[in-house]
Amino acid sequence: MTASNEPAAVPLSEAHLESVAPHADRAPSYLSAGHTLRSWLLTQDHKRIAVLYLISISLFFVIGGLAAGAVRVELIKPRGTFMSSELYNRMFTLHGVVMIFFFLIPAIPAILGNFLVPLMVGARDLAFPRLNLLSWYLYSAGGLLAITAALTGGVDTGWTFYTPYSTFYSNSQVTMTIAGAFIAGFSSIATGINFIVTIHKMRAPGLTWFRLPLFIWAHYATSIIIVLGTPVVAITLLLVVAERVAHIGVFDPRYGGDPVLFQHLFWFYSHPAVYIMILPAMGVISEVISCFARKRVFGYHFVAGSSMAIAVLGFLVWGHHMFVSGQSMYAGMVFSFLSFLVAIPSAVKVFNWTATIYKGSVSFDAPMLFAFCFIGLFLIGGLTGLFLASLATDVHLTHTYFVVAHFHYVMVGGAISAYFAGLHFWWPKITGRMYPEGPARLTAVILFMGFHLTFLPQFVMGFVGMPRRYHYYPPEFQTMHILSTAGATVMAVAYLLPVVYLLWSLRYGKRATANPWGATGLEWTVPSPPPTHNFDTVPVVTGEPYGYDEADAPLPVTDSVVSATMQATGGKTPGGTA
Amino acid sequence: MDIPLLPQQASSFAVEVDAIYFVLWALTIFFSLAVMAVMLGLAYRYRRGSNVDRSRPVHADLRVELLWTGIPLLLGLAVFAWSAKLYARTRIPPPDAMQIYVIGKRWMWQVQHSNGVRENAELHLPVGKNVLLTMISQDVIHSFFVPAFRVKHDVLPGAYTRLWFRPTRVGKYRLFCSQYCGTQHSQMDGWVTVMEPDDFERWLANEGEKTATTQMNMVDAGKAIYDRMACGSCHATRDAETSAPRQRGGSLYGLYGSLVKLKGGGTVRADEDYLRESIMRPNARIVEGYWPIMPSYEGQLTEEQTLQVIAYLKSLGSAGGEEGPAKSASAASVAARGARP
Numbered sequence A: 001m002t003a004s005n006e007p008a009a010v011p012l013s014e015a016h017l018e019s020v021a022p023h024a025d026r027a028p029s030y031l032s033a034g035h036t037l038r039s040w041l042l043t044q045d046h047k048r049i050a051v052l053y054l055i056s057i058s059l060f061f062v063i064g065g066l067a068a069g070a071v072r073v074e075l076i077k078p079r080g081t082f083m084s085s086e087l088y089n090r091m092f093t094l095h096g097v098v099m100i101f102f103f104l105i106p107a108i109p110a111i112l113g114n115f116l117v118p119l120m121v122g123a124r125d126l127a128f129p130r131l132n133l134l135s136w137y138l139y140s141a142g143g144l145l146a147i148t149a150a151l152t153g154g155v156d157t158g159w160t161f162y163t164p165y166s167t168f169y170s171n172s173q174v175t176m177t178i179a180g181a182f183i184a185g186f187s188s189i190a191t192g193i194n195f196i197v198t199i200h201k202m203r204a205p206g207l208t209w210f211r212l213p214l215f216i217w218a219h220y221a222t223s224i225i226i227v228l229g230t231p232v233v234a235i236t237l238l239l240v241v242a243e244r245v246a247h248i249g250v251f252d253p254r255y256g257g258d259p260v261l262f263q264h265l266f267w268f269y270s271h272p273a274v275y276i277m278i279l280p281a282m283g284v285i286s287e288v289i290s291c292f293a294r295k296r297v298f299g300y301h302f303v304a305g306s307s308m309a310i311a312v313l314g315f316l317v318w319g320h321h322m323f324v325s326g327q328s329m330y331a332g333m334v335f336s337f338l339s340f341l342v343a344i345p346s347a348v349k350v351f352n353w354t355a356t357i358y359k360g361s362v363s364f365d366a367p368m369l370f371a372f373c374f375i376g377l378f379l380i381g382g383l384t385g386l387f388l389a390s391l392a393t394d395v396h397l398t399h400t401y402f403v404v405a406h407f408h409y410v411m412v413g414g415a416i417s418a419y420f421a422g423l424h425f426w427w428p429k430i431t432g433r434m435y436p437e438g439p440a441r442l443t444a445v446i447l448f449m450g451f452h453l454t455f456l457p458q459f460v461m462g463f464v465g466m467p468r469r470y471h472y473y474p475p476e477f478q479t480m481h482i483l484s485t486a487g488a489t490v491m492a493v494a495y496l497l498p499v500v501y502l503l504w505s506l507r508y509g510k511r512a513t514a515n516p517w518g519a520t521g522l523e524w525t526v527p528s529p530p531p532t533h534n535f536d537t538v539p540v541v542t543g544e545p546y547g548y549d550e551a552d553a554p555l556p557v558t559d560s561v562v563s564a565t566m567q568a569t570g571g572k573t574p575g576g577t578a
Numbered sequence B: 001m002d003i004p005l006l007p008q009q010a011s012s013f014a015v016e017v018d019a020i021y022f023v024l025w026a027l028t029i030f031f032s033l034a035v036m037a038v039m040l041g042l043a044y045r046y047r048r049g050s051n052v053d054r055s056r057p058v059h060a061d062l063r064v065e066l067l068w069t070g071i072p073l074l075l076g077l078a079v080f081a082w083s084a085k086l087y088a089r090t091r092i093p094p095p096d097a098m099q100i101y102v103i104g105k106r107w108m109w110q111v112q113h114s115n116g117v118r119e120n121a122e123l124h125l126p127v128g129k130n131v132l133l134t135m136i137s138q139d140v141i142h143s144f145f146v147p148a149f150r151v152k153h154d155v156l157p158g159a160y161t162r163l164w165f166r167p168t169r170v171g172k173y174r175l176f177c178s179q180y181c182g183t184q185h186s187q188m189d190g191w192v193t194v195m196e197p198d199d200f201e202r203w204l205a206n207e208g209e210k211t212a213t214t215q216m217n218m219v220d221a222g223k224a225i226y227d228r229m230a231c232g233s234c235h236a237t238r239d240a241e242t243s244a245p246r247q248r249g250g251s252l253y254g255l256y257g258s259l260v261k262l263k264g265g266g267t268v269r270a271d272e273d274y275l276r277e278s279i280m281r282p283n284a285r286i287v288e289g290y291w292p293i294m295p296s297y298e299g300q301l302t303e304e305q306t307l308q309v310i311a312y313l314k315s316l317g318s319a320g321g322e323e324g325p326a327k328s329a330s331a332a333s334v335a336a337r338g339a340r341p
Helices: A010-020 A037-041 A046-074 A085-121 A129-151 A165-169 A174-201 A214-246 A259-293 A300-316 A329-357 A366-389 A391-397 A401-431 A437-464 A475-508 A559-564 B014-045 B062-091 B197-210 B218-228 B239-243 B272-280 B303-315 B325-338
Strands: B098-105 B108-113 B118-120 B122-126 B131-137 B142-146 B151-155 B161-165 B171-177 B190-195 B259-261 B267-269
Touching (some): A037 A046, A046 A085, A046 A129, A085 A129, A129 A174, A165 A214, A214 A259, A401 A437, B098 B303, B108 B303, B118 B122, B131 B151, B190 B197, B272 B303
Antiparallel strands (some): B108 B118
16 A cells, blocks of 8 residues: 555644644643533543443442352352352352443443544544443443342343243343343444444545554454344343243243244354454454564454454354254254354464564563463463364363353453453553553463463363352362362452552553553554544544554654654654653 | 362263363364464564564565464364264264153252153163163253263253263263253252163162052053043044044054154154144144144143153054164063063
C-alpha cells in the first residue's frame, strides 16, 4: 500500500504535534469534563461509559471470585467443610453465572473495546452514543436482577440451565436469574452493533481495513458473533421460562418436549460465546506483543483472517458439547471434525506472535509479561481442548474436572491474563497515571504460578474420573482438591495486588505522557487521558499499522519515511518506558 | 493415602482410549514447551539493548504460514480419525451383548437384569462378556459414568439411550452420575462389581432366589402388566390372529425390529424407542390402516414397567428371525433360571 493516493500526511503530523504539546490550550480531559454524579450517569462519552463498565464489571468479578473461593474452601474435605449441598450447588452456579455473563463476556469488549475502538479508528465516539449508555444500564439491570436472585434464594441449575431440571425440578430462582442474563444479553447486542457500525462507517481517512489494528479486527469478529449468537440464547432462555412458568412444552418430555433440543440451542450460542471471551483477548495480545517487541505483527493478514475464521467456524462446533448426550453418532463425527478445524486459526495466531518477536527489540514490561502468561496458559488451554474435540477421549473426559481445568485455562488463564495485559497497557491512557512496574510484574508471575497450581491437579482428577459439580467426592481425590485450593489462594493474591496498586496509582502514580510505551496506534497520538472529543482534528492515516520499524528508525528521518509511518510515537524516545 | 494419578483399565476400550489420551498429552506438552521455549528464547536473544543482528526483519511469509497451518492440521486430522473410529466402535453394540436395564432417578441408579433381579446403586457383571445397558431417566437428565471402563452416556427422560462395553478385569469400580441433577447429585454414585462368569451366575441365581416369590423375570412381569392393562383386547400377540379383520390395534407378534408402515407415508423401525413412544404417546406415529384411538399410558406405567412390557413384546419374536438382542436377552434369562439349583 502506498501513500500516494492518500491525503497528504503533513496536516496530520502538525495536528499530532500540537495535540501532544504539554499544557496546550485545549479541551480538558474526559475525566475532568464534569465531576457530578449526573455527569457520569448520563454521559454519552464512550470513555466514561468504559469507566462505568470497569467499575461495575470489577464488582461482579469480586462477587464471582468470592463464590469461587467459597467453592474451593468447601472442597478441601470430601464431605464438605461448611456448606449444605443446596448451598454448594447455588454457590458454583453463582460463580458460573456471574463470571460468564457479567465478567468474561463483557470484560474486554465493554471496558477496553468501548474505550479504544473509537480512538483506534480515529473517531470521536462510537456510532450510537446513547445506545452505548443504554447498554451499560441494561448490563447493570441484568446484573442487579442476577444478584437479587442470588440473595433471595439463589439458583442451583449451574450456569448451563439444562432442561428439564431448570424448567420443572429446580426449586430456586431460575426465572429471575434467566431474566438477568436475558437483559444483559441485550447490552452485549447493543455493544456489538455499535462496534460493527463504528468500524464500518467511522474509520479515519486512509484507515483501510488492512490498516486496522488487530485489536479492531478481533472486536469486529467478536461483534459479529455477539449480534448473531446472543438472540438465539435469548430466545432459548425465554423458552425455558415459558415452560417453567406456563408449562408450554418445548424441552420437557412430559409436555412432549425434547431435553436435548435445549442443549443444541444453548450451545449454539454458548460455544461461540467462548470466542466472545477469547477473541478480544487475542486482539489485546497482538497489540501488546507488537509494541514490546517493537515490531510489526508477523503475518498481519493471517492474524486478522484467523479472527474471522474463528468467528465463522465457531458457529459450527457446538455439538462437541453433546457427544454423550444422545445426539447421533454421525453428528458427533461432523462436530468433532469441525472442532479440530477451529483449533487451527488459534494455533496460527500463536505461531505468528512468536515470529513477531524474531528480530524484535523486546522489553519485559508488565503488559508483556501478562502477554507471555496468556500464551503459556492459552497453549495448554487450547491444546487440551483437542482432548474434548476428539470423540473417544471426550466420552471419558466430558462432565469431569478435565473439562473444568480446560475451560479455566482458556477463559481464566487466557482471557484474564490478556485482560490484565490490556488493562496495564492502556491504564496510562485511561487514567493518565502510571502504575508501579514492580508489583505489576510480580502479579504476572504470581498469577502464572497460582494458576497452574490450581488447575493442573484438575486435569489429573478429571482423567481419574472426578465428576464436576460434585459437593461430596470420594476420598482418593482429596489431595488434588487441596492442591487446587492452595493454588486458588495464590491466585487470589494475584487478583488483590492489582486492586491495591492500581487504586494507589490513581492518586500517587506518575503522570503519564501521551505515549509512555512509544506505541503506534491512533489512541497514542492523543493526550493521556484523552479529551472528551478524542481528536482535535480528524487524523489521516497514510501507512500500515504497527510501524515500529519506521518509528524506531534512527534520526534524522526522511520525509518519505514519516509519511509512510501510520502514526508517530507521541514525541517520546522510542523504546522508552516509564 | 493412595493418590490415584491414572484410572484403572477395566474394559476393552480403556487401553485404546488411554493411547489416544497420552498421544494428545505428548502433542500438548511438545507444542506448549516448544512454542514457549522458542518465544522466550527469541525474547531473550532479542531483548532490548542486546547486540544482535536485526537487519532485514521479516513481516510475512506465505510458506511459513502454510507450513504452520498444514502441520497442525494434519496431526489434528490424524487424531480425529483415530478417535472417531474408536468412538464408532463404542457406539455400535455387538449383537450378542447381554442386556441390562438401567433407570436413573434423583438420586439413585436402579438396575434390572433380564431375569428380574434388581439392584440399587450397584451393578454386577460377568468379566469378558459384552454388556448392553438400555437406560432411561424418570426425571431429569443423568449420566452413567464408569471411569474404569472409559464409558459414559447421558440418561434422558422420555427416550432410551444405550451404552455398551466389555469388562476385562474382575474388581469393584466406581459408578458416578456425571450430569448435574440437583441437590444430591454427588451422592448418586455406586459400584460396579465385575465377577468371574461362574461367580456371576451364582450371584444372579442367588439374588433371584432371594426375591423369587415376588419377582418375575422381565418378560413374565411384562406379560402380567400386558394382561392387567388388557392390551390384548385390541392387540393380537399370536400370528394367527394377525389376519383377523376386527382388531382395533396392530398385531404385536414379530413386531420388534420390523419395518412399520406409517399413516401418511414413511416407515419406522419398531425398536425400543418406537415401542415406548407408541405406549406413551400412541398418536405420535400411527400405523397405516389404523385409527388414532389408543389411549396414552403416560403416567400409568413407571419406566420400569414400560421396560418390562417392551421386554415382553420383544419376546414375541423379532423380525427376520435375526439373532437380535431380544432373543439373547430371553436366552440369558432362561439360562439364569436354569442355573438355579
